[in-house]
Amino acid sequence: MVQLVLTILIYLMMVIPVGIYVYHIAAGKHTFADPVFNRLDGLIYRISGIDPHKGMNWKKYAVSLLVTNAVMILLGYIILRIQSIGLFNPNGIGNMEESLSFNTIISFMTNTNLQHYSGESGLSYLSQMLVIIFMMFVSAASGYAACVAFIRGLAGKTKDNVGNFFADLVRITTRVLLPFSIIGGMLLVWQGVPQNFTGNVVVDTIEGAKQIIAMGPVAALEIIKHLGTNGGGFLGANSSTPIENPTIISNLIELYSMMLLPGASVITFGKMVRDRKREQAQANGQKLEIKGKASRSLTVWMYGREGRTIFAAMGIIFILGLGLCFWAESQGNPALADVGLSQTQGSMEGKEVRFGIAQSAMFTTTTTSFTTGTVNNMHDTLTPLGGMVPLLHMMLNVVFGGKGVGLMNMIMYAILAVFICGLMIGRTPEYLGKKIEGREMKLTALCIIIHPFLILTFSAIAVATQGGLEGITNSGFHGLTQVLYEFSSSAANNGSGFEGLADNTMFWNITTGLAMFFGRYLSIVIQLAIAGSLMKKRFVNESVGTLHTDTASFAIILVFVVYIFAALTFFPVLSLGPIAEHLSLWT
Template sequence: MVQLILTILIYLIMVIPVGIYVYHIAAGKHTFADPVFNRVDGFIYKISGIRPQRGMSWKKYAAALLGTNGVMILLGYIILRIQSLPIFNPNAIGNMEESLSFNTIISFMTNTNLQHYSGESGLSYLSQMLVITFMMFVSAASGYAACVAFIRGLAGKNKDNVGNFFVDLVRITTRVLIPFSIIGGLLLVWQGVPQNLSGNIVVDTLEGAKQVIATGPAAALEIIKHLGTNGGGFIGANSTTPIENPTIITNLIELYSMMLLPGASVITFGKMVRDRKRAEKKNIVATGATSPLKQSPIRRSLTVFMYGREGRTIFAAMGIIFLIGLGVCYWAELQGNPVLADSGLSQSMGSMEGKEVRFGIAQSAMFTTTTTSFTTGTVNNMHDTLTPLGGMIPLLHMMLNVVFGGKGVGLMNMIMYAILAVFICGLMIGRTPEYLGKKIEGREMKLTALCIIIHPFLILAFSALAIGLVNVLPDNNGITNPGFHGLSQVLYEFSSSAANNGSGFEGLADNTMFWNITTGLAMFFGRYLSIVIQLAIAGSLMKKNFVNDSVGTLHTDTFSFAIILVFVVYIFAALTFFPVLALGPIAEHLTLWS
């Protein structure tokens, strides 16, 4: 418990300054590094033909994002199909098969990084660098750029300009991802993570057998896979191996790397909304217009301060769900396996199956909950060996997809639930709902409902298809466990895909045509449909006029609203996912402990 509390406290201390720095980047404000980065960005704008002063509507922004990602998907697919060329390929890795290439390129461009291959044996160093590592930067920057544009739309400073996608992509990459990756990568190298272009090392073990030890540009991939909430491992066993994660210090570096920027986006949201309210206050003072903000200096200051707390309310709601999940996962793993206890074996340490001794249950539970809450997908233990309830937590958090999430994705999804919450509360008092000073009307609610329902539809529809065709398609026999756990494996695979997480129970034989295509489609639609709809909602709200607060206004910057938000999220999860969870991990738990 002390480990977990200290880990969380250190995170809270770190995320605030990082959030302030990211806010300055997103809002175009001055930072201490501008003298260097302005020149770098200016050079990139010049050679790329980018006009930084030219803004975009939400439609042009979405089109630029989709078009850019589409071109990189095509180029990455070609590289995977010709990677057998003797270019940065000392281990003579062959070309990747068609359906696996499709799955892999979609996976890494959508910031999912689901791996149906083993990294050290399935990719050349050229593919590891030009496809995997490169796309870890670009996919993370694309998602964060969409989040920044979404926040600009909600803040409503402009009625038809959410920014320039290419400028956001460059600034986030050069000023956030690359500098943080250099620092974090050097720390990983310091702790023993390899970074070279040498071939694999073959050694003789004490038993007289041969063992292949993978080397290569691992540290560079490791840091961006966590910092960009990507998750794809350089090695198939991911961050459970000493090659990727050798010490408790590297474990903490990787843990904080995947937590920092998603949390920072929430702080950025709060500060950008506060800026809009401050600008509105100045405009009111200058024009002498009538508003609740002008009633008294105290009232004005209080309202401006309260709107600055919008981000803290969202952060609190996310934090509550995260802590509940962490507590359940940690408790479940401490209970151990009753079958072993009945056999007379000691369970005083809890369930250590599938966990690294150097991390133990506490850091394994923390890593498990974090990687599926922040939709990273990296693992430092085998999720397939978690206890049923311990494994249900990462599964549930991917189903929710609002607990911080990846690069801004969790924030955007949670705001969908915030809009839903104010709509429900508005129905209770017979009042048109409002959020951030804008009326929520029919168009916004239809788009919000569509955005929320896409995620469970993808998970449940593809899971039903996989279960229904298990005995029909010859290559769909990858479900290795026919019982309750087998259903959990299938649910986990598609939840991880739709949430753009990438982790897996790893009990599936999933490198087949069926699994490669279906998970590829789930990843693609789970990523881009949501982003486009959310940008459309922001575009709709930014064109509306602000409304004044009144006695019936529901304040969305209070702790009570954070509690309402938590209940709305859990109620929706119960309505959509409880039946299938009851047939999977819950039934497995009841059977095991009966």
Template sequence: MVQLVLTILIYLIIVIPVGRYLYHIAARKHTFADPVFDRVDGAIYKISGVDPDKEMNWKRYVLALIGTNGVMIGVGYLILRIQSLSFFNPNGIGGMEPTLSFNTIISFMTNTNLQHYSGESGLSYLSQMLVIIFMMFVSAASGYAACVAFIRGLAGRTRDNVGNFFVDLVRITTRVLLPFSLVGGLLLVWQGVPQNFDGNVVVKTLEGTYQVIAMGPIAALEIIKHLGTNGGGFLGANSSTPLENPTILSNLIELYSMMLLPGACVITFGKMVGESRKEHLAKLAPDHVLPERREGITARIYGREGRSIFLAMGILFLVGLSLCYWAESQGNPLLARIGLDQSMGSMEGKEVRFGVAQSALFTTVTTSFTTGTVNNMHDTLTPLGGMVPLLHMMLNVVFGGKGVGLMNMILYAILAVFICGLMVGRTPEYLGKKIEGREMKLTALCIIIHPFLTLVFSALAVATQAGQAGITNPGFHGLSQVLYEYASSAANNGSGFEGLADNTYFWNITTGLAMFFGRYLSIVIQLAIVGSLMKKNYVNESAGTLQTNTASFAVILVFVVYIFAALTFFPALALGPIAEHLTIWGYSYILDCFHILF
């Protein structure tokens, strides 16, 4: 418990200054590094023909994002197909099969990083660098750019301008992802993560057998996979292998890397919206009020919108972490009955150097911040422990990666004020704008996309022979595997229960479609919502206005999220992890009764 508490406290300390820095990047305000980065950005704009002063409405912003990503998908697919060339291919890796290439390129361009292959045997170093690592930077920057545009729209300083996608893409890459990756990568190398272009090394072990040890630019991929909330590992075993995650310090570096920017986005949201509301309320202050007093009146709401959202996300995260840690600490009662020590909790599938506490924390973080990296085998988690990452991917609002958690949580905030507005019989308002029919229809459509993709594709998998062929576990756990795969795909998370035979035409194509629609449909609709809100005039607060910058609203938000999850996902969870838990512990209870009686 001390490990978990200290880790979270340190995170809260470092996320605030990073959030302020990200705010300066998003708002194009001055930073200490501008003399250097302005020149770098200027050179990129000149080479690519981008006019940094040209602004876009939400439609042009979406078209620029999808068009840019589409070109990269085409180029990346081609590289994966021809990677058998000897260039940067010391291990002689062959070209990737068509459907697996489709799945892989969609996976990494949508920031999902779901892997139906093992990196050490499926990709050349050329593909690892020009496709995987490059996509990890660009897909993360694209997601954060969309989030920044979304926040600008909510701030509502103009009626049509959400920024310039190309400028946001460049600034986030050069001023955030690249410098943070450089520092983090060097720290990982310091801890023993390889960074070279050598071929794999074959060594003779103490037992007299031979083992292949993977080499390559592992540290470069490792840091951006966490910082960009990507998740795809250089190796098949991901961050559970010592080559990617050798020590407890490297584990903490990776934890903080994937937690940092999603939390910072919420702080950025609070500051940008707070500044906008501050300017608006200053205009409404009576003329006879002294400027100092006027500043005090408006400063009371400064940044509090972000605090309520952060608090709601934090509550959801802590509930999930507590359940996962408790479940894993209990161990497996059936294993205890055959004499296996369960006093340390369920250690199956976990690294001894991390133990139950850090494994439970990593599991909860990677699926809350939609990263997808793993430092233990999720397939071996206890039923309730495994339900936590599954549920958090289904919620898709617990911080989330590349700003997606914030964008989705804002939709639930709109839904919450709408429900509360119905209770008191008045038109709901959020951030000083009326929420009317168009916004509610788009919000409902966007919220329903994720469960629709998850549940429809899961039903297709269990109803068809091609889908059933990939299920390797019988009964309840097999259903959990399927649900996890599609929840991970639709949420653009990328982690897996594994054990699923997913490198087939059926699984490659269906998960590829789930990843594609889960990413781009949501972005289009979310930017359409802010595009609609931007055109509305501010409405003055009254006694009936629901305050959305309070702790009570955060609690309301948590209940709305859980209620929606229960209505959409509870039947599936009841047939999967919950039924498995009841079976294991119920069987143990029956054995106890039998022992007492006989």
């Protein structure tokens, strides 16, 4: 428990300054590094023909994102299909098969990084760099850019300008992802993670056998894999291997890397909304009385509260999930007692001794809450309730999420919450000073429903067809959990898996590829449409009937709305999977 509390406290101390820095990037404000990055960005703009000052409406922004990603998908697919060429291929890796290439390129462009292959045997160094590492940068920057545009729409400083996608893509890459990756990559090399271009090393073990030790640009991939909430490992066993994650320090570096930017996006949201409210109030000559204190001018502290409310709601769900996962793994496996083994030390099956139960539970909950997908233990070997936590958090897809994904999805639930509360008191719902009307509610409902629709529909197809059934390696309750986990991971753009599933087949490659594609781009387009609709509306004045969305009570309401929706959509299948498995195991 002390480990977990200290880990979270250190994170809170780190995320605030990072959030402030990202806010300055998103809002176009001055930073200490501008003298360097302005020159770099200007060079990229001149080469690419980008006018960074040319604004876009939400439709043009969405089209620019989709077309850019589509071109990169095509180029990446071609590289995977011809990777057997001798360039950066010392291990002689062959070309990737068609359906696996489709799945892989969709996976990495959608920031999912679901892997139906083992990196050390399935990819050349050329593919690892030009496809995997490159896509990890671009997909993360694309998602973060969409989030920044979404926030600009909610802040509503203009009626039709959510920013310039290409400028946002460049600024986020050069000013956030690249410098953070360089620093983090050097720290991982310091801890022993390889970074070279040599071929695999064959060594003699103490038993007299031969063992192949993977080499390559591992550290470069590892840091952007976590910083970009990507998750795809250089090796098949991901961050559970000493090559990718050798020490407890490297484990913390990777843990904080995947937590920093998603949390920072919530702080950025709060500050950008605060700026708009402050400017609006100052233009009207208004002052505000804050919770009974003397009336004073609007302050920076006051209007950070919208972000803090969202952060608190996400934090509550995260802490509840972490507590359940840690408790479940600490209880051990009662089946061990049946064969004369002790379960007093908890369930260590599938876990690395150097991390133990606490850091394994922390990593598991974090990687599926922040939709990264990297693993430092095998999720398939978790206890039923311990495994239900990562599964549920991917089903929710609002607990911080990937690059802004969790924030954008949680805002959908915030709009739903104010709508429900508005119905209770007979008022038109309002959020951030804008009326929520029919168009916004229809789009919000559609956005929320898409995620469970993809998970449950594809899961039903998998258990009803021969191609899907052939991949299930466990015929009991655990087998259903494997299926649910695979499609939840795909639709949530997470990428982790219950790796007992035999998923490298035509059926699983195509279906999960479609789930990843629609789960990524449908949600982004709809959310940008909602932001575009709200930004054109006039601000309404607060009244005695206005529901304040910057309070602790609204954070609790938001948590309940999320859990109620999850219960209505996912409780039946969870009952047939992990809950039934837990009851059968413990009774």
